[in-house]
Amino acid sequence: MGEASERPDASQGHPREWPSTPYSDEARAAEPPMDVASCIALIGDCTVCCDYLPPANRPESHLAVRLRRAFPGQPFVIRNRSDNGGTARGFLEMGGVDGLFAAMPRLHVAFLRFGVNDRKRDGVAACVRYLALLCERLRGRYPQLAIVIETGLWVDYPDHYMWDRNARLALLYDAMRSMSREAGCELLDIFDMTRAEVERGNWDLRVRGLPDPKHTIVDGSFDGFFGDDPAFFTNIHPNSRCLGLIAEWRVEKLVELFGGRLPGAVV
Numbered sequence: 415m416g417e418a419s420e421r422p423d424a425s426q427g428h429p430r431e432w433p434s435t436p437y438s439d440e441a442r443a444a445e446p447p448m449d450v451a452s453c454i455a456l457i458g459d460c461t462v463c464c465d466y467l468p469p470a471n472r473p474e475s476h477l478a479v480r481l482r483r484a485f486p487g488q489p490f491v492i493r494n495r496s497d498n499g500g501t502a503r504g505f506l507e508m509g510g511v512d513g514l515f516a517a518m519p520r521l522h523v524a525f526l527r528f529g530v531n532d533r534k535r536d537g538v539a540a541c542v543r544y545l546a547l548l549c550e551r552l553r554g555r556y557p558q559l560a561i562v563i564e565t566g567l568w569v570d571y572p573d574h575y576m577w578d579r580n581a582r583l584a585l586l587y588d589a590m591r592s593m594s595r596e597a598g599c600e601l602l603d604i605f606d607m608t609r610a611e612v613e614r615g616n617w618d619l620r621v622r623g624l625p626d627p628k629h630t631i632v633d634g635s636f637d638g639f640f641g642d643d644p645a646f647f648t649n650i651h652p653n654s655r656c657l658g659l660i661a662e663w664r665v666e667k668l669v670e671l672f673g674g675r676l677p678g679a680v681v
Contacts, residue, residue, distance in 0.1 A: 440482065441470075446489035452676035453520045454492045457505065458527035461566060461652055462496035466621065466630045471654045476661035481676075484665045488679040493518060502528040502544035503536055511551055521556045522677040525602070525664060527564035530650060533586050542589045549597050560677065562667055563594040565605035567652060570617040574647035580609075602667055604660060611659065619656035621649050 432438050456462050456473055464472045474492040481490055495514050497504075505511055505528075514521075526548070532541035549561050565587040569575040587605045594601045608619055622631040623646070632653060640646035652660065668676070 440479075445491060448491050448518070448520055450680035451489040451491040451520075452522050452679040453518055454490060455514060455518060455521055455524045456492065456494045456496060456527075457510075457514070457524055458496040458564070459500040459530050460496075460498040461530060461650065462525075462527050463494065463498055463500070464496075464651065464657065465498070466627055466651060467632060467654060467657075471632075471657070473657050473661065476654075476657045477664055480661050480665045481668075484669060485674070485676050485679070488676045488681055490676055490679060496527075499531055500528065501532045501535060502526075502541060502548050503532070506544060506548055506551065511548065515555055520678060521552075521559055523560045523562065523668065524552060524556075525562045525564055527566060527604070529566050529583065529586050529590065533583060538586045538589050541586060542593045545590065546593055546597055549599060558677070560600065560671060561597075562600040562602050562664075563590055564602045565590060567619065567650060567656070568605050568609035568612055569620070569650070570612045570647075572644060574617055574620075574644060576644050576648045579650070580605075600667065600671065602663055604663070607659075607663060608656070619652060619659070620647065621651050621653045622646055623649055625649055625651075 454477070456477075462473055469475065472494065474494045478490075478492055481488075481492075493514075495510065495517070497510065500510070526545070528545060529541060532544070536544065545563070552559055552561060566583060569579050571578045571580060583605070587603075591601060591603070593599075611617075611619060618634060622634075622636065622640075623629040625648075630649070630651070636646075
C-alpha cells in the first residue's frame with residue numbers, strides 16, 4: 415500500500431479551513447447590531463418554533479436568506495420568539511411578551527401566528543380577544559410597529575390527513591381576518607395560500623410521523639412504505655419546503671408594505 419498509507423491523513427484531501435464561497439461567506443456573516451438593523455420578530459406556536467428541524471432549516475433562516483436578496487445591503491435582525499404549545503394568552507401571561515421586550519429594544523415588524531392550541535384551550539372568541547390584547551401590548555411598547563397576523567396551514571384531507579382539520583379551524587381564521595382589519599393589522603393568509611398550493615397538487619407541505627419528536631420524519635424518505643396511510647401524514651408541523659414558501663410570502667408582504675427599504679435599517 416506504500417508509505418503514504420502508514421501516515422495519518424489529517425486533511426483527507428482538502429484544507430480543514432473552509433474556503434470563502436458565496437454560501438460559506440453568507441452562512442458565517444456576522445449579525446449587525448440591533449441599533450442599525452431592521453428588527454423582525456416571529457411570534458407564535460409550534461408551527462413557527464419548528465425546533466424539530468436543524469437551526470439552518472427553521473423559519474428565521476429561510477426568511478434571512480430571502481431578505482438578503484430582496485433587500486441587498488440592508489441590515490436586519492430576526493428573532494424567533496415562538497414556543498411549542500404557545501397561545502396568544504400564554505404569550506401574554508407566561509412571560510413571553512416581557513421576554514420579547516427585554517430581548518428586543520427595537521422592533522419594526524412582528525409576524526404573529528397563533529391558533530392551533532388556542533382553538534383547543536380557549537375557543538375562537540377568547541383566542542381573538544387575546545390576540546387583539548397582544549397587539550395592543552406590542553404597540554404600547556413599539557408605537558411604529560407593523561403587525562402581520564398569520565393564519566395557519568391548510569391540510570390535504572382526506573388523502574394526507576385523518577380528519578377535516580380545515581373545517582375546525584376555518585371559523586377561527588375567519589375571526590382572525592376580521593380582527594386584523596379592526597385592529598389595523600396586516601394579514602398573511604397562510605390558510606388560503608396553502609389551500610391554493612394543495613389544490614395545485616403541491617400537498618407536500620408538512621413533516622410526517624406521529625406528533626412526538628422521536629417519531630418526526632422531516633421529508634418524504636419513508637413515503638414509499640407508508641404513503642397510502644393518512645395517519646402517517648397527520649402532523650400539522652410545516653416541513654422545510656413549506657417554510658420556504660412562507661418565507662417568500664413574508665418577503666412579498668414586506669415589499670408590499672415598505673417597497674425597497676426595510677423599516678429601521680440604517681444603510
